[in-house]
Amino acid sequence: MRKPVTACMLTVSTMLAAVAVSGPAIAADIAVRPGPNAAEELAEALIGAQKGDTIWLGFGRYELTDGLSLYVDDVSVRGMGPDSSILSFKEQQGSGEGLLVTSNRVILDGFAVEDARGDGIKSKGSDQITFTNLRVEWTNGPDEKNGAYGVYPVSSKNVLIDNVTVRGASDAGIYVGQSDGIVVRNSLAEYNVAGIEIENSFHADVYKNVARHNTGGILVFDLPNLPQQGGRDIRVFDNEVTENDTANFAPKGNTVAMVPKGMGIMVMANRNVHVFGNRLDKNDTAHVLIAAYPEDYKDDNYMFVPRGVYVHDNTYGEGGGAPDGEVGETISKYSGIPVPDIVWDGVTRIPEWLSWTAPENRIYISEEAGTTFVNLKMLSQLILPWSTTPDTDISAYKGSLPEPAPVELPQDKTS
Amino acid sequence: MRLAGMAGIGAFVAAFLVAATQAAGADYPAILAEKPPRLLSAYGFFEGIKAGSGISKPAQGVVEYDLATPLFSDFAVKIRHVHVPEGKPAKYTVSEALDFPVGAALVKTFAFPADFRHPQENVRLIETRVLLHQADGWKAMAYVWNEEQSDAELKIAGKRLDLSFVDTKGEEVSFSYAVPNRNQCKGCHAISGEIAPIGPKARNLNRDFDHGADQAGNMGAGPRNQLQWWAANGLLAGLPDEGVEKAVDWLDEKAPLDARARAWLDVNCAHCHRAEGPASNSGLFLTWGENSEVARGVLKRPVAAGRGAGDNQFDIVPGRPEQSILITRVASTEPGVMMPELGRALTDERAVEMLRQWILTLR
Incomplete structure (x- = not known):
């Protein structure tokens, strides 16, 4: 040979x-x-x-x-x-x-x-x-019989994904799981359930990608019961996340099956996630959703709420006009339609709900005037349904978090 | 050298004799060769490889063995042989495969009878897989038997074979049998990225086997415990007198269902589904000794199952096999859904049924 x-x-x-x-x-x-x-x-x-x-x-x-x-x-x-x-x-x-x-x-x-x-x-x-x-x-277009992941590095270190196109994945087009040191850039993900997903991973830069016509554009998830969890230090910036309008075609047992059509960027659990400089347009459920892991689990080492998320300097076009699925319904029940640009489910841990959340664990939002926001206060809705109203005062979330250093990969020294 | 009638003298003599006969020419240099031989016969593991006789007679120092619960491989009949170099027995290990010395070989031949209602007749040898323990680790190779059944040839890139047989119900089964390529061998035989044997674990060898007329002159000894026989014949060192775990034969309906299921999952799944295995990222660990219920799949959500999950939320739902992803995947023959993902094209309905019954008993 x-x-x-x-x-x-x-x-x-x-x-x-x-x-x-x-x-x-x-x-x-x-x-x-x-x-x-x-x-x-x-x-x-x-x-x-x-x-x-x-x-x-x-x-x-x-x-x-x-x-x-x-x-x-x-x-x-x-x-x-x-x-x-x-x-x-x-x-x-x-x-x-x-x-x-x-x-x-x-x-x-x-x-x-x-x-x-x-x-x-x-x-x-x-x-x-x-x-x-x-x-x-997958050349037949979206279909639940298609394979789950397109480009799928897992349990890997120093991952570079550059100038890649993925179409038709029944889970995530570009999926990086349980990895450390990740760059995803200049790539196109379309007609997948999730365009780009970073899951249970450390140190990721996701930038200058186009995620369009997926069910959800870019997901940053952390899940329990896995060898590596506690995803953290992730920057999602300068991406085009638009027209994510493909009906969810994931098999129902998959985690992404809950993602509603028209989700732009979704952060679930994780620590220290920075979302900035992205252009979001025509995502009909919500442009940005920050949420806790919603399912039951048995895992003492798992942190189910997002810790330290900073959303700033993104641009928002129209969106939120047709919230989809169970998640869309839950959001819009409290927020009304159109759903605001940025949605936080407001779930905290009980001790924090009773007292306060440390500054490094809070949600911060700093966007141009006119950007809309809602804190659904889901935990309060559950505990005090009669006296809880969602909080739409975006100015109350002003502040910032120190940005993680750019991810440098040994195989990517030229850039 | 027949020793019939001397059986009463005991294992000491037998052990001595096996050493003596092995020294008299049981040497397999091909095991350590940098370049594997093109033909299986070049190893010399079997005497008289010739049409019809197949591999029935192992050469000196090559010992047939059997496992309590084997990996399912499309109903293939598997004949297993082991060679350890003279004076270098494998070391006993509690839970992993025995610690074989450099120079050892594990040789597994896959065969199909034309009709499973007459399993001894018209048996066709398909392939022989060898695991060779060289100084820098184990090497895995597959040899495919020729039409004349006179020898088998190395296939680095694997091969697909159209096979058919008549099953025990008298129905014709045709399928595409996959001889693994060298990388696919590692797809299962890997612990922390290094090739490793899977089958010969003490618990899985801990059963009776008729070693028959072997070169030790142990004729007529009848079925004996394999581990003890190995220890007595210089193949195994360090076997404790008691406390050796014992896996059941998963087909043994008299054995407890939980033990049958655990043995089956251990052999068929845990080579990948363990913290050090190729499927570690799933967090689903089906090893014999796994204690965490969630890690074993009970009410554990899948992470990367894709369409393998179907509409189900959990790997195992106690009492609900129809909602358990494990059943879907073991029953499927579709790439991307079926588990194991290598090594089979057919479903073992008996195993699916056993696992269903087992999940029904879980609370």
Whole structure:
């Protein structure tokens, strides 16, 4: 499989040779082309790759019946572009994802994964995993039979997702779970249930992405009973979160099945989340929702309420005009329609409800005049239903929190 | 070298003899070779690999064994063999697979009879998977048997085979059988990212097995406890006299349902669903010794089940198998829904039913 570079790839490989001198091993270029044996050749290339190698995917479609996996450190898989080198899993018969990576310092660049039966591209336990210039798509559009996650790094460290397009995921297009050190930027997520989701993760920068025509645009969640929880230090900024208008098509058992159509940015649980500089428009349930984890759980280590959320300097177009689903109904019952731009469920822990919340744990909002807001005071509604009215005085939430430092990734030093 | 009639002399002689006979040529250099041999026969694990006879006669120092509860692999009949180098027994471990020395090999052959109503007849060997313990860790390889059944060839990238058999009810079953590629081996055989054996745990070996006419001359010994036999024959060191856990045969209807379910989940799920396994991020841990009810799935919500969750909210709802995601996933054959996600294309309805009954008993 370790073939000499073929003619058409010479230019790229020469460029690569200049960069790939990190170790004593001689980096090889392994070229795979579409054809009747491509599936086997590609699987063999991924299995037989050695540190420093690059596997090149030639132009065309690869019809695959089984999931692919890469377990070797320091390997790149590069295609000719997200519309040129296409791994199609339409006929997939086995495995939980299209491509699985479990090794470190891996670069995935310039190809597409279509119609995976489970997840699209997953990395588990990787350090320095890079997803660039990729497309992961379910080509039949939104459908609950589509795979759950498009780009899916989990339990990973130093995750870079740049210039990726994901369409049609029945859970989240770009989903980063239980990871630490995350950059998601310049990417497009559309026609998924959740566009971009950061879950149970530490240190994430999510910026300059477009999340549109999903059920919900960008979600920052923390869930109980998982090996890593207590998500924190997350910045969501300079994103376009617009027209999230696709009906929720997640299977009912999934956490995202509760996300109402027309959710812009949602922060559930987590600590120290900063939402700023985003443009929100035409999200018909609410542009921004800050909420506690609403389900029962058994986990003494879990913090179910958001701690320290700072929302500032975003721009808000029209929205909140057609709140959807159970969540939309609960919100609008108290807030009326249109739902204000920013909604906080107002759930606190009982001791805090009885006394006060420490400054670093509060919700702060600093937006241009005219931005609307509501604190639903859900806990008070529950305890004192007759004397509770929602609080719409945005000025009462003025203040700020120190912003987390930008996330720096070792594989991303040039920026 | 037959020792019939000497059985009364005891294990001491048997152990001595096994060492002597192993020293007389039971050496398998291919186990440690950097480049795996292309053909299974090159290892020399089986004498007379030839048409029809298959692998019936293991070579010297290669011992057949059996597990109390095996992994389900599309109803494949599995024949297991172990080799440990002379004088280097595996070390006893309480809960993980036995600690095999470098130079050890685990050899598992997958076969299908044409008709499961006559399981001894027309048995076709499909593949033999080997786990080789080399100095830098375990290596996993799959060899696919040829049409003549005379030898098996290494398949690095795996292979799909169209198989069919007649099941115990007399119905024809056709399916696409997947020989795993080398990475897929690691999809299950991984603890903290390193390849590791799964099956030969003390609890799962702790049962009687007829070792038959082995090279130790232990002929006619009849069924004996495997661990004790291994210890007596130089395959295992450090076996405690008592307190060794015992997994049940999950098909044994006389065994307690909870023990059957726990044994089944331990073998079929816990290689991934454990804190050190490939599915650690799920938080669902189905290991034998897991004590947290939530971690074991009871009223635990899924995190990344996707459509595998269907319309259900919890992995296990006590008393409600129809609401338990675990049942949906074990019963499914759809990639993205079915569990385990590798290693099967068919559903074991008996296991689904056993697990349903078990969940019905949970409170």
